[in-house]
Amino acid sequence: KQEVTQIPAALSVPEGENLVLNCSFTDSAIYNLQWFRQDPGKGLTSLLLIQSSQREQTSGRLNASLDKSSGRSTLYIAASQPGDSATYLCAVREGYSGAGSYQLTFGKGTKLSVIP
Amino acid sequence: DAGITQSPRHKVTETGTPVTLRCHQTENHRYMYWYRQDPGHGLRLIHYSYGVKDTDKGEVSDGYSVSRSKTEDFLLTLESATSSQTSVYFCAITRTGDGYTFGSGTRLTVV
Numbered sequence: 001k002q003e004v005t006q007i008p009a010a011l012s013v014p015e016g017e018n019l020v021l022n023c024s025f026t027d028s029a030i031y032n033l034q035w036f037r038q039d040p041g042k043g044l045t046s047l048l049l050i051q052s053s054q055r056e057q058t059s060g061r062l063n064a065s066l067d068k069s070s071g072r073s074t075l076y077i078a079a080s081q082p083g084d085s086a087t088y089l090c091a092v093r094e095g096y097s098g099a100g101s102y103q104l105t106f107g108k109g110t111k112l113s114v115i116p
Numbered sequence: 117d118a119g120i121t122q123s124p125r126h127k128v129t130e131t132g133t134p135v136t137l138r139c140h141q142t143e144n145h146r147y148m149y150w151y152r153q154d155p156g157h158g159l160r161l162i163h164y165s166y167g168v169k170d171t172d173k174g175e176v177s178d179g180y181s182v183s184r185s186k187t188e189d190f191l192l193t194l195e196s197a198t199s200s201q202t203s204v205y206f207c208a209i210t211r212t213g214d215g216y217t218f219g220s221g222t223r224l225t226v227v
Contacts, residue, residue: 034215036218042220043206043218043221044206044216046215089158091159093215102147103175108156
């Protein structure tokens with residue numbers, strides 16, 4: 001069974017710092033990996049999607065990398081801002097075929113606080 | 117949550133009563149999902165659908181049923197609500213090439 005772990009569970013940084021959030025998964029046979037952001041009491045907003053054949057994806061100040069062989073992904077946030085404060089979730093989709101393969105397995109998230 | 121509407125947004129219900137949550141999409145996506153989110157457990161799949169009248173169980177399906185009679189609507193029913201089903205429920209769809217998109221959630225409290 002796929003397990004996804006995010007470390008640290010919480011992180012506090014001063015504004016302007018660059019930071020890295022980590023995600024690890026136990027089964028490297030994934031189809032893709034997706035990073036989400038969740039604000040308190042809100043839904044999930046997709047940040048970046050990395051297909052299994054890709055090594056990284058970038059969107060603005062965000063960069064996500066994927067190393068399937070080692071079962072790891074990182075989300076890099078450059079020049080952090082107070083508005084980046086949220087919980088960041090990593091999720092993987094299994095790599096086998098069939099209807100059930102669309103299921104996502106989530107990590108429990110990293111709660112980020114960016115201090116002005 | 118573009119194209120996905122969940123209703124109601126909040127609901128309080130009594131133990132033992134049936135409850136139905138609705139997910140409506142406007143973009144004709146084949147795959148739809150129901151997840152629940154709980155502190156300490158993260159998001160877990162309850163049921164999913166891969167077409168009209170085609171559904172299957174997820175990781176935490178006990179006590180829940182689903183129906184999909186139209187492409188755009190995916191209903192989640194708690195047959196007899198229990199306090200352990202107090203949670204935030206999210207509906208999601210998958211877009212080819214874009215991964216998952218989630219709705220805004222339904223906060224359900226069972227008292």
